[in-house]
Amino acid sequence: MEVYLDNNSTTPMDPKIQEIYCESTKIFGNANVIYKQGIECRAALNGAYDKIYDSLNASDDDDIIFTSSTTEGNNAVIKTFLDAYLRDKENGKNHIISTVAEHASIKSPLAYCKSFGMEVTYLGTDENGLISLEELKEAITDKTALVTVLYASNETGAIQPIKEIARMCQAAGIPVHTDAAQAIGKIKVDLQDLGVNYFTWSAHKFHGPKGIGGLYVKAKSPYVTHIHGSKNVMGGKRAGSVYNNGAIAMGEAIEMANSDMSIGYIANHTKKLRDKLEAAILELEDTKSYVPKDHRLNNIVVASFRGIEGEAMLWDMNEAGIYISTGSSCSSEDLEASAVVEALGEKVEIANATVMFALSKFTTEAEIDYVIQELKRIVPRIREISMTYAKQEAFSAFIEDHH
């Protein structure tokens, strides 16, 4: 049996979406041409936009720009404020507030902004993975240009109180962006209710195609074009031929993923499987899971198994046909441990022992049963090798540090 449980990284395409995706490659015209193929294409893209605006409850006054990915959308938002700062360094707003839990697609453009002299405040997270609204309030100054907070963490599953953050910041006149890569399909999204100025996503996180995403810009929010070209595409806000079949498939995928039925399925069926897996993990000796369920994504378990290093765990799981991820430094090219798990108040050594199981709507009970069965075999095997489970009494100071 093969079980894919790395669904916060990326998901397999839904077969229905795949069919639409392949079928709509036939729509090859550019939307901005006046003849038949253009008319066909405009109709198809309008259909996709109908689904996206309706499903996410965006106002027709707002912009939803097709992008290549969440990363592109995140860059476009942050660099809008970098642009404003560079045009007026003396009087411009030079400060952005973010969090330690962000993905590289936020942290990296923010580091770029800093290289030009902007200031960035990274709010910490508590042992539950949450930022403090109080700290956010204190961090705001009259120089704050933007607050950008991820909706839910890909690594811990912790969900931030974005609606409250949006209310607070808008009262202070500061625009709010949320990196919502993990939200659609797992949390019901209503953009008008949420109240953020910017909201970014990728279709491949909710069983849509790769290479397409969206950037929502609430009416009257600042926006600077970075990909210049034809003014006929995306209202001049992001030039380049539209990825027609990607956009059409994304429209279907959003409608499907954000439907009450799908969200309900994740909140009930998938959550039950997740809970079953989590309970089985916690039944094993010396294991721990992270982030309380009431503000954790319903599809994820983040766990550590004492005495087992994350990459060693991934190796054995891979041999068993189970695919998961780890915050361990040993599995990454640059040997860096997950800063996000460290932010939960755990030491680097624990970050190295942390693995994530991320389920999807396609995860079955039989798969979860298989994973539980394999964990019961693999965990003792690696612990047999592990010195932290050795019978000898004389633990070194280093090992004591682990407990």
Next chain:
Amino acid sequence: MARSDMISGNVWEQYSKKVQERMNNPVAMGEFTQEDASKANARLIVADFGAESCGDAVRLFWLVDETTDTIIDSKFKSFGCGTAIASSDAMAELCIGKTVDEAIKITNTEVEAFLRDDDGTPAVPPQKMHCSVMAYDVILEAASQYKGVDRDTLVNQDIVCECARVTHQEIINAIREHDIKEVEQIIDITKAGAFCKSCIRPGGHEPKDIYLVDILADVRSQMDQEALEAAANTTTSGEMSFDKMTIVQRIHAVDAVIAEYIRPMLVMDGGDMEIVDIKENLPYYDIYIRYLGACGSCASGSTGTLYAIESTLKSKVDENIRVLPI
């Protein structure tokens, strides 16, 4: 950047079959008790070593025959990633049958070589060489216990890059021999810093006592100092050409000739001179002088005396010298 950088790497794809086999089925994994040692009529050694930043730790068990100092059996336990397990396993196996002194000589590079499928292909990707360093460290730990000595007395403290086992002196030699100016050249030439990269500069995978950037800066500043001293030395022996001299050396060189050949002549007439400035006006060197005493009012100062001064300096110092009184 190049094509090979366009898609991210995957460390697993770079593990040798031997590494993978040992990850799945380690052969020297396990532990010994005091009872095991008594049965074998051997001394039990249990040594721990942990690399905190890596989250890896290893425990080595030896049964040592005290009459011959031979390790008759060796096992390990490890908290660590797959390559840490494979390296520890190979290391423990390599210890068997060796004397303690021979075991100390098992380096991480030997462990890595032992895990290769073929001689030309590394057993692990560069950043994973780090794991095998731990295998070396725990041997030292075990040996120091057995011998009852501090482990620092067993090792070459000069090692800067533990992954490639490059010493401080080897790095200094390379910098001097190849006139290295950039830290990347050290990495290319010595392989120090090519693996886990911790020793290149602060902020890497684990903190170090000394970094390649510091060594480079130190050696370069020493080399500069030596060059200056060499310059100073060659000047006194008169072998250095005027154009290679520093401004200070030029003043000294000109002054020395004035003192020896010109001043005595001027002083006889109750006069003197001093150098005001030396300007490079290539291909010429313009030496501005001021006459003192009787020379100040002497008509010959702009004709015969000036000619004598200039021709002396031309012949003794540099033929492109021009002398300009102010």
